[in-house]
Amino acid sequence: MQVCYKCRKELGRDGAVGRRDICPFCGIDLHVCLSCRFYDPGSYNDCREPQAERVVEKDRSNFCDYFEFGVSGDTVKEKGVDPKGKLEDLFKN
Numbered sequence: 001m002q003v004c005y006k007c008r009k010e011l012g013r014d015g016a017v018g019r020r021d022i023c024p025f026c027g028i029d030l031h032v033c034l035s036c037r038f039y040d041p042g043s044y045n046d047c048r049e050p051q052a053e054r055v056v057e058k059d060r061s062n063f064c065d066y067f068e069f070g071v072s073g074d075t076v077k078e079k080g081v082d083p084k085g086k087l088e089d090l091f092k093n
Helices: 083-090
Strands: none
Touching: none
């Protein structure tokens, strides 16, 4: 199941995403780093695929050959959320 990283709506499709594909709900590009299963903020170039070329604009359509759509919005990271802070909050007395 593919989910738009921006509006978080299910796209109702599976399979490959082309470079020019857009979300039918919000019109945002789909072939972007923020939708890729390899996207990982904090990793080198924010990507777990070591052979991928650097992409500066993570929210813009790109030509990355390693792009694979993330499953169920796995790749969508909450902006401004500190994972360590969330853990500390979880274990506070």
